[in-house]
Amino acid sequence: MQVKELAAKIQPELVELRRYFHQHPEPSWEEVNTANRIAEELAKLGISVERKAKTGVVGTLKGTRPGRTVALRADIDALSIKEETGLPFASQNEGYMHACGHDAHITCLLGAAKILSQLKDEIAGTVKFIFQPAEELAQGAKKLVEEGAMDGVEGIFGLHVWGDLPAGKISIDPGPRMASADRFVITIEGKGGHGSAPHQGVDAVVVASALVMNLQTIVSREVDPLDPLVLSVGKIVSGDRFNIIASQAELDGTCRCFNPEIRKKLPDMIRRIAENTAAAFRAKAKVEYYFMCPPTINDESLAQLAKEAVKKLYGEDSLVPMPLVTGSEDFSYYSEKAPAAYAFLGVRNPEKGASYPQHHSRYTIDEDALQVGAAVYAQFALDFLNSDR
Ligand code: NI
Numbered sequence: 543m544q545v546k547e548l549a550a551k552i553q554p555e556l557v558e559l560r561r562y563f564h565q566h567p568e569p570s571w572e573e574v575n576t577a578n579r580i581a582e583e584l585a586k587l588g589i590s591v592e593r594k595a596k597t598g599v600v601g602t603l604k605g606t607r608p609g610r611t612v613a614l615r616a617d618i619d620a621l622s623i624k625e626e627t628g629l630p631f632a633s634q635n636e637g638y639m640h641a642c643g644h645d646a647h648i649t650c651l652l653g654a655a656k657i658l659s660q661l662k663d664e665i666a667g668t669v670k671f672i673f674q675p676a677e678e679l680a681q682g683a684k685k686l687v688e689e690g691a692m693d694g695v696e697g698i699f700g701l702h703v704w705g706d707l708p709a710g711k712i713s714i715d716p717g718p719r720m721a722s723a724d725r726f727v728i729t730i731e732g733k734g735g736h737g738s739a740p741h742q743g744v745d746a747v748v749v750a751s752a753l754v755m756n757l758q759t760i761v762s763r764e765v766d767p768l769d770p771l772v773l774s775v776g777k778i779v780s781g782d783r784f785n786i787i788a789s790q791a792e793l794d795g796t797c798r799c800f801n802p803e804i805r806k807k808l809p810d811m812i813r814r815i816a817e818n819t820a821a822a823f824r825a826k827a828k829v830e831y832y833f834m835c836p837p838t839i840n841d842e843s844l845a846q847l848a849k850e851a852v853k854k855l856y857g858e859d860s861l862v863p864m865p866l867v868t869g870s871e872d873f874s875y876y877s878e879k880a881p882a883a884y885a886f887l888g889v890r891n892p893e894k895g896a897s898y899p900q901h902h903s904r905y906t907i908d909e910d911a912l913q914v915g916a917a918v919y920a921q922f923a924l925d926f927l928n929s930d931r
């Protein structure tokens with residue numbers, strides 16, 4: 543039996559596993575029960591298990607022949623959302639929900655482990671199964687990399703179930719797929735005074751207001767319109783009372799983009815506009831810029847390999863195009879260590895109630911896609927190890 547048939551055969555087990563994980567969601571860094579169950583399932587398959595990054599689990603499967611090392615990654619954390627699906631296997635952990643589909647990721651990767659452990663004789667090299675905590679905080683991948691999860695890995699593949707794609711369809715394209723996510727904090731120093739005598743003070747509220755508008759010119763006038771960039775000020779804190787001129791303001795915002803070169807320049811661009819806008823109003827501005835999550839960029843040749851794996855399994859028609867996503871993924875930290883490919887697996891099926899976007903309290907998936915995810919993970923690993931890419 544080959545990968546596709548093995549995946550179809552374990553579909554009922556996959557549904558059961560997914561429902562178990564769905565029923566028991568745990569938030570970032572607290573995936574204790576989740577990790578224990580994953581470790582238990584891997585051990586049953588004779589896969590060696592290591593615990594890393596607090597609640598992370600890394601399984602290692604060696605093939606019967608020597609070769610390279612490939613990694614497959616699934617994230618395992620849930621969100622703090624009250625589930626409203628009304629499903630019989632809805633969350634039993636009040637206030638938490640697998641609303642991003644990470645329950646499906648765990649299941650698909652365990653499925654791949656099951657498939658690959660039956661195909662040991664066809665594996666030339668080593669497969670690492672990385673079950674990553676705290677993706678929703680964009681912290682888990684970094685920690686796993688620091689603790690050596692990527693040591694010796696020559697290629698990595700990950701996937702995300704996606705509520706906008708029809709169930710069972712897959713999108714894998716080379717180049718940028720998901721945006722970077724960074725944060726900036728701007729502090730404006732003005733001078734307080736009586737609201738009736740603004741000329742005696744320097745109004746931080748006016749400076750902040752002008753700055754919100756001026757910052758958008760980075761997007762509209764400074765960066766190539768063919769290079770997408772989002773700059774959002776999400777929070778402004780300023781002022782004490784209706785009749786007092788505010789002496790200070792703080793702006794808290796985020797930048798998202800796909801081009802690492804533009805990303806590098808953002809702190810300087812923001813600083814120039816903030817300092818000069820403040821100066822125009824006799825105030826001062828201080829900018830702190832925090833590089834957080836890099837953009838997720840697919841390696842050209844690995845994306846091609848993944849596409850061919852999908853074609854081999856389910857035919858050309860199963861591959862669909864998908865626009866770039868301005869959300870981000872800490873999968874990008876792995877791609878700094880080895881060539882990487884990231885796929886989106888469709889789980890949308892309105893007939894089964896699976897029509898809500900990720901992070902919605904009614905989000906659910908068409909479980910028929912589980913075997914597809916498991917097969918794609920497994921086929922990618924086999925093909926990577928049997929190729930010289
Ligand atoms: Ni997610």
